Amino acid sequence: MDEFDFIQSIKPSYYKQSSVVKGIGDDGAIIRPTFGQDLVITSDTMVENVHFSLDYMSFEDVGYRVLAANLSDVAAMGAVPRYYIVNINVPEQISNEELVLVYQGMKELADSYRVDLIGGDTVSGKEFSISITAFGSVSPELKRNRSSAEDGDIVFVTGSLGDSGYGYELLNRNEVDFNNYFVKRHVRPEPQVSFVNATEKFDRISLNDVSDGISSELNEIAQASKTNLLIEWERLPYRKELNELDEHKLDECILSFGEDFELVGTCPEKDWELLKDKCKQVGITVTNIGRVLASTKDQPSVFLHKDGERRVLQSSGYQHR
Structure with a gap:
């Protein structure tokens, strides 16, 4: 040719x-x-x-x-x-x-x-x-900048986390079943384009896509908005099949692997129920995973509340060179 x-x-x-x-x-x-x-x-x-x-x-x-x-x-x-x-x-x-x-x-x-x-x-x-x-x-x-998060906002994420990472784990075990949901999520992820039209009536949303790992994306929002974020581990949406992983691998899939190409962001608390309803109408699930704590002049941080303890959630996803 x-x-x-x-x-x-x-x-x-x-x-x-x-x-x-x-x-x-x-x-x-x-x-x-x-x-x-x-x-x-x-x-x-x-x-x-x-x-x-x-x-x-x-x-x-x-x-x-x-x-x-x-x-x-x-x-x-x-x-x-x-x-x-x-x-x-x-x-x-x-x-x-x-x-x-x-x-x-x-x-x-x-x-x-x-x-x-x-x-x-x-x-x-x-x-x-x-x-x-x-x-x-x-x-x-209607631009959705990372810098739009404000005190008291709801932190949300679309879909489920860790699907692509778990699919990659299965492929590494040579469990190459291309009809498997998780393998398909790794090989052919779906961008959340429908979210754009579903939320076009909302004045203020900060947004980032989960490509490098949600720990990285959340820290980017915190840095850009000069705010602290508090994330609740028990609210993070992931499928039950991931529970077969050990604790370290589960954390890695959900927080660090990325490539789910879901959207993570913040919106005013007064808009949360309507945003959730608008997304549901186009087949997108959104989950409240935490809150914007406060503005800060110091180093903005993301905190993860898990097993009764609060720790700083560092950026641990893919780092571009």
């Missing part, structure tokens, strides 16, 4: 976003931004055997997973995802036909949220890595 045929094989037959004036096929894409909307831009690079593995993932799975991470970042800003650009570094042992499967995996997820592929580049190299830049739009007053 030559370069022209490859481009034709990944080029959309039409664009779902009316703001796309020109997509793939020229030196650049042309977008006509929606009036009154801010543009949210996020970018991630994922590398084979660091962020994904072809030992137990198909090429379609890889595409799906790397795009899911980017759409989750867009959602964590309170934005609706609109477009994405893909740059791939491809080792010689991967064929063009296999590369097309990566794009098909992305397209499967993108079609679910009406997101358009509008460009990118492919180069040859020693390692298999994929860089995606995703774009979303948000009304200026």
